Amino acid sequence: MVKTSQFCTFHVDEFLFGIEVEKVQEVIKHLEMTRAPLAPRIVTGLINLRGQIVTAIELRRRLELKDRSSDSSPMNVIIRTDEGPVSLLVDAIGAVIDADEESFELPPETLKGISRELIRGTYKLKNKLLLIIDIEKALDISVS
Amino acid sequence: MGENDEIIKEFLIESNENLDRLDHDLVLMERNPSKDILTKIFRSIHTIKGTCGFFGFSKLQAVTHAGENLLSLLRDSRLTLTPEITSGLLAMVDAIRQILAKIEQTGQEGEADYTVLINTLQNLQEPGASPQPPEPPAPPPDAPAPPTETQPKEPPPPPATPPKGTQNTQAMGEQAQAVDKIIEAAELHGSSSVSDTHIRVDVGLLDRLITLVGELVLSRNQVLQFTSTQENTAFLKTTQRLNMITSELQENVMRTRMQPIGKLWNKFPRVVRDLAIACGKKVHVEMEGEKTELDKTLLEAISDPLTHAVRNAVDHGIETPQERAAKGKNPEGQIFLRATHESGHVNIVITDDGSGLNIDRIKQKAFHLGLITEEQLEHISDREAINLIFLPGFSTAEKVTNLSGRGVGMDVVKNNIERIGGTIDVHTEPAKGTTLQVKIPLTLAIIPALIVRCAGERFAIPQPNLLELIRVEETHQSIENIKGVPVYRLRGNLLPLVYLDRELFKDDPDYDFNSIVRDKINIVVLQAGEHQFGLVVDSVSDSEEIVVKALGQHFKSLTIYAGATIMGDGKVSLILDVMGLALRAHVLSDTENKLLSEKRIVKEETASHDNRQSLLLFQSPDRGRIAIPLAMVARLEEIPSSSIEKAGPLDVIQYRGEILPLLHLHQILPERRKRLRNNETSAADTKNNMLQVVVYTHNNHSIGLVVDHILDIVEEKIERQSPGTREGVLGTAVILGHVTELLDLKGIILTHAPQFYGSAPDQKEKTNG
Numbered sequence: 001m002v003k004t005s006q007f008c009t010f011h012v013d014e015f016l017f018g019i020e021v022e023k024v025q026e027v028i029k030h031l032e033m034t035r036a037p038l039a040p041r042i043v044t045g046l047i048n049l050r051g052q053i054v055t056a057i058e059l060r061r062r063l064e065l066k067d068r069s070s071d072s073s074p075m076n077v078i079i080r081t082d083e084g085p086v087s088l089l090v091d092a093i094g095a096v097i098d099a100d101e102e103s104f105e106l107p108p109e110t111l112k113g114i115s116r117e118l119i120r121g122t123y124k125l126k127n128k129l130l131l132i133i134d135i136e137k138a139l140d141i142s143v144s
Numbered sequence: 145m146g147e148n149d150e151i152i153k154e155f156l157i158e159s160n161e162n163l164d165r166l167d168h169d170l171v172l173m174e175r176n177p178s179k180d181i182l183t184k185i186f187r188s189i190h191t192i193k194g195t196c197g198f199f200g201f202s203k204l205q206a207v208t209h210a211g212e213n214l215l216s217l218l219r220d221s222r223l224t225l226t227p228e229i230t231s232g233l234l235a236m237v238d239a240i241r242q243i244l245a246k247i248e249q250t251g252q253e254g255e256a257d258y259t260v261l262i263n264t265l266q267n268l269q270e271p272g273a274s275p276q277p278p279e280p281p282a283p284p285p286d287a288p289a290p291p292t293e294t295q296p297k298e299p300p301p302p303p304a305t306p307p308k309g310t311q312n313t314q315a316m317g318e319q320a321q322a323v324d325k326i327i328e329a330a331e332l333h334g335s336s337s338v339s340d341t342h343i344r345v346d347v348g349l350l351d352r353l354i355t356l357v358g359e360l361v362l363s364r365n366q367v368l369q370f371t372s373t374q375e376n377t378a379f380l381k382t383t384q385r386l387n388m389i390t391s392e393l394q395e396n397v398m399r400t401r402m403q404p405i406g407k408l409w410n411k412f413p414r415v416v417r418d419l420a421i422a423c424g425k426k427v428h429v430e431m432e433g434e435k436t437e438l439d440k441t442l443l444e445a446i447s448d449p450l451t452h453a454v455r456n457a458v459d460h461g462i463e464t465p466q467e468r469a470a471k472g473k474n475p476e477g478q479i480f481l482r483a484t485h486e487s488g489h490v491n492i493v494i495t496d497d498g499s500g501l502n503i504d505r506i507k508q509k510a511f512h513l514g515l516i517t518e519e520q521l522e523h524i525s526d527r528e529a530i531n532l533i534f535l536p537g538f539s540t541a542e543k544v545t546n547l548s549g550r551g552v553g554m555d556v557v558k559n560n561i562e563r564i565g566g567t568i569d570v571h572t573e574p575a576k577g578t579t580l581q582v583k584i585p586l587t588l589a590i591i592p593a594l595i596v597r598c599a600g601e602r603f604a605i606p607q608p609n610l611l612e613l614i615r616v617e618e619t620h621q622s623i624e625n626i627k628g629v630p631v632y633r634l635r636g637n638l639l640p641l642v643y644l645d646r647e648l649f650k651d652d653p654d655y656d657f658n659s660i661v662r663d664k665i666n667i668v669v670l671q672a673g674e675h676q677f678g679l680v681v682d683s684v685s686d687s688e689e690i691v692v693k694a695l696g697q698h699f700k701s702l703t704i705y706a707g708a709t710i711m712g713d714g715k716v717s718l719i720l721d722v723m724g725l726a727l728r729a730h731v732l733s734d735t736e737n738k739l740l741s742e743k744r745i746v747k748e749e750t751a752s753h754d755n756r757q758s759l760l761l762f763q764s765p766d767r768g769r770i771a772i773p774l775a776m777v778a779r780l781e782e783i784p785s786s787s788i789e790k791a792g793p794l795d796v797i798q799y800r801g802e803i804l805p806l807l808h809l810h811q812i813l814p815e816r817r818k819r820l821r822n823n824e825t826s827a828a829d830t831k832n833n834m835l836q837v838v839v840y841t842h843n844n845h846s847i848g849l850v851v852d853h854i855l856d857i858v859e860e861k862i863e864r865q866s867p868g869t870r871e872g873v874l875g876t877a878v879i880l881g882h883v884t885e886l887l888d889l890k891g892i893i894l895t896h897a898p899q900f901y902g903s904a905p906d907q908k909e910k911t912n913g
Contacts, residue, residue: 034708034716035601036699037648043698046708046716051359053708053716055696083697141698 003101007123009094009130010077013065016094018123018130025080027093030073040141047087049078056087062138064114079135086139099123099130107131117143149251155195156248159240162188166237170230177225185233186215192240203253204243210265211236217269232268235261347440350400357390357397358590358691364390365712398590403443405483405492406434412454416479419458426465426476427458436483438490438586445564446492446584449557453494453580454479456554461498461578471575473497485586492582501572503529510538530570534558534674562673562723565591565608593690593719595711596668596681598644599655602717603681604690604709609722611669611676613684623665624758624774629731632667632678639669642729643680647704672726679725688712692719704728759879760838763853765810769884771877774857776889778841781848785833794897797848799839806837806848807896812872840889847893847900856880871895 007018008027033045033056042061047054056076060068068074074089100123107119108129120134137143166188173181193208211233217223239261246254364387371383413429420427462468462477469475480495503526510532511521524532532538533554561568566584585591585608593604616623616632623641624631630641649655667678690709695718699705703724711717758774781799788795788806795806837848858880872895874886893900 032715034718036718037599037601037652038702038704040698046695046718048710048714048716051355051362051710053693053695053710055698057698081697086696139697 004098005101007097007099007130007132008077009097010075010090011092011094012059012063012090016125016128016130017059017090018097018099018132019077019079019088019135020132021096023080023135025078025085028076028078031076042141044089047076049085049087052085054078054085054087056089057139058089059138060089062114063118079139081139088138097123097125097130099125152199152247152251155199156244159192159195159244162192163237163241163244167234170233170237173225174227174230179219182215182219186212186219189215189236201243201247201253203256203258204240204247206262207236207239207243207258207265210262214265214269223269229268232261232264236265345400347401350397353397354401355693357394358693359710360390361394361590361689361691362710362712362714366714369712394590398439398586399437401440402437402586403440404435404437405443405490406431408443408447408450409434409481412451412481415451416454416458419455420462420477423459424464425458425462427462427479428476429454429479429481431481433483436485436490438584442564442584442586445560446566446582449560450492450494450582452553452557453582454481457494457496457498457578457580461496461500463499467499486583489583489585492584494580494582495577497577500574500576500578501530501533501570502574503572506530506532510535513538530572531674533570534568559673565606567608590689590691592687593709594668594687595685595717596644596666596679597683597685598681599649602685602711602715603644604688604717604719605668605670605679605722606706606719607687609670609672611671614667614669614678616665616667617663634669634678639667639676639678640731641667641678641680642725642731645682647725647729670722670726672723672731675726675731677726677729677731690717690719759858761855761858761879761884762809762836762838762851763855764885765813765852769855769879769882770809770851770873770887771879771884772838772887772889776840777838778846779839780854781837781839782834783837785835788835795850799846799848802846804837804839804846804848805897805900806850807892808850810852812892812896813870840893842901845900847897849889849892 006021008021008024009016009018011017028049031047031049033047035045036043036055039055042057044056044058044061047056058068058074060066068091072091074091075093076087077090077093078085078087103124104121105124106121107116108122111119111131115131118134118138120132122132123130166185169181169185169188173185189208189212193205193212196204196208214223214229214232218225218229223229239258242256243253246252246256367383368387371380374380409431412431416427416429457479458477462479463471463473465475468477474497478495478497480493482491482493482495484491507516507521507524507529510516510529511518515532515535515538516524534557535555538555558568561582561584564584566582568583569581570578571581572578592607594607594610595602595604597603614632614634624633624638626638630643631638632641633639645655665680666682666684667680668684669676669678688711690711692707693709694707695702695705704721705724706719706721708716708718759771760774760777760780761769761771764770783797783799787797789797791803791805795808796803797806798804835850836852836854837850838854839846839848872888872892874888874891876883876885878884
């Protein structure tokens with residue numbers, strides 16, 4: 001039997017990203033956000049998640065991709081961390097995917113810059129490449 | 145104690161385990177007497193006795209010793225177990241429990257008297273004395289022990305046979321109940337055992353409870369907002385109840401984290417005693433309001449500052465017994481601590497009856513340390529001088545020991561108190577003593593805050609930092625610019641201004657500062673440490689109770705925020721950290737010397753390279769506009785025209801004990817005045833006979849310029865300047881959309897009152913003569 005891992009997937013720009021399913025607390029629609037002036041650029045603001053104050057991180061900015069067009073509203077992928085939940089803003093949510101361990105590969109050479117730091121590896125799916133985000137690094141602004 | 149604490153703790157745990165087993169074993173033995181069980185019981189008691197002897201707990205030893213003797217007789221079959229003996233032994237177990245509990249709480253055995261119990265146990269050792277009344281075997285801990293000899297024997301003795309039948313067990317049960325009742329009664333009376341009315345709860349759990357209650361408060365607020373649009377009375381009643389219950393719940397949950405200040409104060413008598421002996425002083429500590437409660441975290445936070453303050457009082461405040469006797473004071477000094485609740489705050493007062501602060505010495509010290517200038521040394525008020533002790537660097541260890549006032553590390557004390565939103569104040573009376581007043585909030589989790597708006601977002605400002613709110617209609621009040629720092633003149637003091645949007649969105653390319661037109665501004669006057677500054681915001685909303693929540697890891701380096709909160713509508717708002725904001729905006733460094741005289745700052749203003757200038761606008765005789773730099777204006781005065789006197793060629797008035805020469809603007813700018821001049825003067829004369837005088841001061845001499853009508857004070861960038869078209873005018877500029885002439889005040893004075901600059905004293909003589 002082939003060992004598989006479960007990933008919560010989502011789309012950002014033209015890419016399909018995945019995060020280990022156990023690290024994802026929940027996925028929610030766009031929530032009203034409070035701007036946080038002077039915070040690091042990747043922080044888009046603060047949201048109220050049932051009474052908890054959660055920092056929202058714009059994954060596009062973190063991965064140094066172009067900003068999302070203003071007419072589409074992002075989704076929140078709430079990540080569990082030791083210091084409480086953090087929200088990742090993504091374009092759209094994909095399915096939960098079982099990926100074969102055998103299809104795992106290190107990040108492709110074509111990935112450049114920050115993405116290379118933050119992508120742990122890839123799974124070759126039938127018609128698409130699933131990029132696995134190293135969420136600890138992605139949330140740590142000292143990694144660049 | 146120290147190391148012993150650990151051993152005692154182990155002893156307590158072990159003994160309590162033994163006792164639990166003893167209870168069980170004793171009851172078991174009632175039903176089924178067995179040698180094995182008896183041996184076990186004997187061993188348990190023996191172990192406790194041995195260990196407590198080692199720690200020197202003599203009462204516990206006496207009790208266990210009596211029990212052990214009784215048990216050894218039973219073990220050796222020289223005595224048969226009777227219900228009396230069993231209840232005696234159970235009473236012993238209870239007594240041991242009591243003592244152990246006392247040891248756990250206080251480290252001491254306590255005051256309770258156990259002689260009755262010991263005598264009972266001894267009496268039980270004699271087979272003849274076995275019939276016993278159901279006498280209270282364990283006397284109430286705090287009740288005086290009744291004399292042993294006069295044990296009442298009234299109630300009929302229960303059968304002295306070993307418990308076999310149901311009857312006996314029942315009797316035993318009754319007796320046990322009686323014992324329980326007695327113990328219960330004892331607890332109700334005296335110092336009830338805390339373990340029965342209190343439970344230990346993890347602080348983490350309490351924190352979670354507080355968070356949840358915070359949420360409930362917010363939800364309640366949302367519901368209340370919603371009710372304003374509802375008319376269903378049943379619903380309104382329900383929400384009212386919800387409101388009340390929530391408030392009460394919040395209050396009580398907050399109280400779970402409350403601890404009495406006595407917990408901290410208890411160590412002071414010892415600290416004071418030790419220090420007093422070291423200093424060769426006699427000091428007595430008195431306390432009031434030890435039961436005043438405040439949040440656990442706050443209590444921890446004030447522990448060091450208060451200890452410091454108390455030590456200071458002993459070390460520097462209280463004099464030696466000889467000095468005190470010489471002054472006619474009680475040789476024993478007094479330190480008085482008082483804590484009280486006052487509208488959401490705890491007031492802590494630390495008073496000593498020592499020598500008080502030596503204000504002159506403080507001033508000298510501050511001067512020598514370069515904290516104040518010579519000029520300030522003379523003008524500084526006593527109140528301000530006292531506050532010098534809170535300046536960082538005012539005193540570093542050795543330097544201060546020869547200063548008879550206090551002040552060792554008072555800046556640290558102040559900082560610690562302010563960090564938790566508190567304030568500290570000193571009052572002193574020479575030879576009478578010093579009082580330190582500390583005011584701290586009850587809790588940090590829920591604070592009152594002012595909600596302000598800036599750039600479409602709401603921000604919360606903690607109420608303790610708030611001094612006042614000012615609304616400035618810019619057309620009437622001026623915002624000046626000093627060294628690039630906008631300032632507002634608040635009752636004669638310069639208040640540096642911080643524009644919140646400029647601070648927050650300085651680097652935001654999307655934020656368009658030019659689009660913001662402020663004809664009126666809202667200033668929130670804030671206190672940051674020693675300093676005050678004005679925060680300019682777009683609008684000021686309500687004051688609200690907010691629940692402080694921590695921000696995530698990405699905000700760690702941002703000192704400008706103290707946290708965030710969720711508003712009534714469910715949106716998040718950031719809480720501003722006033723100190724962090726002040727540091728970021730650099731208002732502290734500029735006002736570090738807030739004692740600086742205003743004049744000096746004004747001088748700096750003229751030297752400033754900023755091309756924005758504050759200007760005084762007035763009407764020229766031909767109803768045009770004229771401006772002079774505000775920096776040149778010493779004062780504006782209104783004088784009755786009747787007070788004008790003649791002195792040689794000049795008009796003069798008596799002004800502040802001097803003679804003030806006057807120049808009339810309408811005489812100086814004659815060129816175009818013919819048209820309207822008659823009109824103007826007659827209007828001024830008939831209307832109110834009051835003249836507007838702009839006073840200009842140079843080298844301690846003043847000269848007045850009489851103008852017709854003062855229009856405004858504005859801050860303007862002077863642009864599109866064209867050269868002057870007539871004498872006495874430097875040029876023209878567009879100010880507030882009007883062509884305005886810039887008056888050449890110095891040139892005018894040189895022309896019309898040349899003696900003013902040259903030899904002013906001569907002029908005085910002239911005018912006198």
